[in-house]
Amino acid sequence: MEIMDGVNLTLKPTKKYKTNQILISFTTNIKNQKEITARTLLADLLETTSLHLPTQRDVALKLSELYGASFGTSVSRYGNVYGVNFIINVVNDEYLAETTEILEDTFAFLNEVIFSPQIKDGEFVADIFQIQKQNLQAFLASLDDNKQGKALTRMNALYFRDHLQQIPTVGQLEDLSSITANQMAQYYHKMITEDQINIVVSGDVTKQQVKSALKIMPLVARSHKQLDLVYSQPDSTVVKYSDERENVSQSKLNLAYNLPVDHDSQDRFAAMVFNELFGGSALSLLFQNVREKNSLAYYAESDYDIFRQELWVQTGIQSENKEKVIDVVGQQLSQLRQGKIKQEQLDKIKASMINSYIARSDSQSVDLSKALATSLTGVLTTPKQWIANITAVQVKDIARIANLAHLQAVYFLDGRQD
Amino acid sequence: MLQKYTYPQFKEVLYRTTLANGLTVNLLPRPDFHKTYAVMTTNYGSIDTKFTDSQEKQVDVPAGTAHFLEHKLFEKEDHDAFDVFGKYGADVNAFTSFTKTSFLFSTTGNLTKCLEFLLDFVQEPYFSSETVEKEKGIIGEEISMYDDDPDWQLFFGMLGNLYPHDPLSVDIAGTKETIAQIDSEILYACYNEFYQPANMDLFVVGGFNLADVLETIETNQANKQFIERSSMVDTTTFLGDSGDNILPFVEKKMAVMRPKSMIGIKGMEPVPAKRTSLKYKIELELGLYLLFGESSILFQELYQKGIVDDSFNYELSVERGFHFVVISGDTTYYEKMEHEIFSTIKNAEQILANSKREFELAKKEFLGQYIQAQNSLESIANGYEGRLFEHATLFDYAEQIQKISLSDVTDTVALFLKPGVISTSRILPIT
Structure with a gap:
């Protein structure tokens, strides 16, 4: 329900969990690439201190007082939409020996960290700003220490033509250095006053309780915007290749494909099954053929981002097997394109997807992210519809999707020693 | 006998029993949940590289054997455990630590079949020289991946310092050199030593019916023969031969x-x-x-x-x-x-x-x-x-x-x- 223009509240009442979980998400479209990195810094600044909790230790002690409430901020990307999220998970006092006002206290805490930042005279307080900027700098600089992550980032930079999409969701080092404490305060005010806000609450709570708890927050109406969600780019006839040498023991080979399937189309179900069958599970063609049959890799998997219409394959291999792995991956896709799929394997894949889907409904945080996604996409799929649509996917549907997937970029992190 | 443990503050009731063959079973019904999660654990991990077998013979196996064994239990003569769980729509996995090996599944349907199959695939080993050789490539890549993981290397650098003469200092997966020495005979020897029901436990938690699940487990176990062992596995050793003689x-x-x-x-x-x-x-x-x-x-x-x-x-x-x-x-x-x-x-x-x-x-x-x-x-x-x-x-x-x-x-x-x-x-x- 929209509680005021541009501010949406979704309530998920349940007694299944021993906690109450609250998500407050600020979403927007971004035009200036620097803002991606700035919003990560903003999420860090708001997570660690506030006006009345001026040090990181004050925040930590406050959370202990709230019975070890798990609190964190994060940034997210759904296609062209960028989110700054505040999530807190707090015990339901029914399971404590004493009675408390923990739910009210939790909303008061969120109010404090979101609406009372350490901004003085139009800028974030200098020492706070410096610490967080330095920490983010170190974090961004060390992202490449994870070689699988590095290969993924490089592959995306190669694949995407849009500058914003080339940048990791958390931003990049080169955009950080020029950000000032004054600009950060401006980014903060922009987020607080202009972003679309989604609030999701799950737990043993009533609408009345939540609405009254929210009253303490100085939320103001903002123009309701229909955000531009999907990023797509046309197929290129030229496949881009990039090789990089590094002194590593395992080489990484990643392949990126364009996969133009709309997030609200019926075809999205076939696309999900296709990905699962291609490389999304231990029953998939990639796992069975790259790993099990040819013993070429420990991991060989595919993944799919429907809001960016990108499909990709990640493998960790020995350098000398690169061409062979490219061949085996290509053969698997070609099998799917020709519809050479055993009915038994398709049935297993679908059964396993349906099982995971139902199993995920036992998770409170999954409930929250589903509610957020529904709010952002405007697409509501009931469990019954989801299961029926997955069940209905046939071999010919998968072949059709597989034929839409076109290889666009190949990135290789080469650990060859010579 | 089924023991009942109640935790009123947390509104939980746990049931525990030890079967005739020695297997410990824990059952925790959570009626609100769609999912059931089951994990079968052997009190055997990467540090257990030396033992005295049933013929009183001292056995010394290569580092990484417990983890290798975990991988190989999935593959049988004519089927693969991933496939069978796949048919039931369940997720299956396993992990090996320093002192434990665990096999687990989670499912929202076909629970009886999944439980029976978990017990069967863990308790009916099949190792052949062909499948053992093939696994060396896969685990070799797993080891390479950890070689490039700086946090893992930092941690094992520390273990090498604190426990320089103990198996604790070697990667759980072993090294490419140690796994090269593993063959099916070694896997059977370790399997027979450590995968005895009395050295294992099963924990089932989720939206299941207590009586049904207990009966499934009891029937399955009563129908199986296990190699009799005169003594329990000796896993009481305190590690740290080096004492304070560590690398600083x-x-x-x-x-x-x-x-x-x-x-x-x-x-x-x-x-x-x-x-x-x-x-x-x-x-x-x-x-x-x-x-x-x-x-x-x-x-x-x-x-x-x-x-x-x-x-x-x-x-x-x-x-x-x-x-x-x-x-x-x-x-x-x-x-x-x-x-x-x-x-x-x-x-x-x-x-x-x-x-x-x-x-x-x-x-x-x-x-x-x-x-x-x-x-x-x-x-x-x-x-x-x-x-x-x-x-x-x-x-x-x-x-x-x-x-x-x-x-x-x-x-x-x-x-x-x-x-x-x-x-x-x-x-x-x-x-």
Whole structure:
């Protein structure tokens, strides 16, 4: 329900969990690439201190007082939409020996960290700003220490033509250095006053309780915007290749494909099954053929981002097997394109997807992210519809999707020693 | 007989029984959940490389055998466990640690079939030289992946320092050289030694019917023959032959941007027996939280000075036969961080004595965290350590924490730190 223009509240009442979980998400479209990195810094600044909790230790002690409430901020990307999220998970006092006002206290805490930042005279307080900027700098600089992550980032930079999409969701080092404490305060005010806000609450709570708890927050109406969600780019006839040498023991080979399937189309179900069958599970063609049959890799998997219409394959291999792995991956896709799929394997894949889907409904945080996604996409799929649509996917549907997937970029992190 | 354990504060009832063949079974119904999660665990891990077999023969197997065995139990003569669980729509996985090997599935349907198959695939080994050879390529790649993981290398650098002569210092997966020596005969020998029902337990948690599940398990087990063993597996050894004869320092260069440093403290006494061990573990956890946790004075000072960020962390490991603590962070100023950690260790008793308010908050924090973890079926089942803490579950942790005093914590921490067996491990960028 929209509680005021541009501010949406979704309530998920349940007694299944021993906690109450609250998500407050600020979403927007971004035009200036620097803002991606700035919003990560903003999420860090708001997570660690506030006006009345001026040090990181004050925040930590406050959370202990709230019975070890798990609190964190994060940034997210759904296609062209960028989110700054505040999530807190707090015990339901029914399971404590004493009675408390923990739910009210939790909303008061969120109010404090979101609406009372350490901004003085139009800028974030200098020492706070410096610490967080330095920490983010170190974090961004060390992202490449994870070689699988590095290969993924490089592959995306190669694949995407849009500058914003080339940048990791958390931003990049080169955009950080020029950000000032004054600009950060401006980014903060922009987020607080202009972003679309989604609030999701799950737990043993009533609408009345939540609405009254929210009253303490100085939320103001903002123009309701229909955000531009999907990023797509046309197929290129030229496949881009990039090789990089590094002194590593395992080489990484990643392949990126364009996969133009709309997030609200019926075809999205076939696309999900296709990905699962291609490389999304231990029953998939990639796992069975790259790993099990040819013993070429420990991991060989595919993944799919429907809001960016990108499909990709990640493998960790020995350098000398690169061409062979490219061949085996290509053969698997070609099998799917020709519809050479055993009915038994398709049935297993679908059964396993349906099982995971139902199993995920036992998770409170999954409930929250589903509610957020529904709010952002405007697409509501009931469990019954989801299961029926997955069940209905046939071999010919998968072949059709597989034929839409076109290889666009190949990135290789080469650990060859010579 | 089925024992019933009730936890009124957490509205939970746990059932436990030991079957005629010795298998321990824990059942925790959670009627609100669609999913059921089951994990079957053998009290056998990577450190168990030496043993005396049923013919009183001393056996010494290559490092990485337990993990290799875990991989190979999935593959049978004419089928693969992934496929069978796939047919039932269930997710299946396994993991090997220093002291345990666990096989698990989660499902929302076909529970009886899944349970029977879990018991069957773990209890009916099939190893052939062909399938064993093929696995060496896959595990070799797994080892390569860990070779490039700087956090893993930092951690094993520390274990090599604290336990230089023990199997604990070798990667759980072994090395390419040690796994090259593994054959099907070795796998059968270890299987027969350690995969005895009396050395294993099964934990089932989720939306299932208690009577049905118990009957499925009992029937399946009653129909199986196991090789009789005259004696129980000897897993009581206290590791640490090296005692305080450790390596104080190791430094490795890797393709990283930022240095990593870790301080390790070796537990020199075996942990107390039975439930006292749980109390000991929680007291140490609380003490370490007060000294090194996110609300500690040490962290606050290092953070404010820009010496560490939230990569700063500590971890207590208490397992069968050993326990140790590591404190680590990614920082350019690793020498300053190390210096401050050493100084906190030195002044630990003093700091704890002045932490009355923080201690009360820490108890709230821990209790809340234990309750939050009860939302997760996986946390409940994986948090169970069998005989190690005398069958304690998350609910026992939550009950126990409410009874601990600051002086208990101070005493336990003092006892742990007193021998002062401390080492440093670093990963530095290639310059």
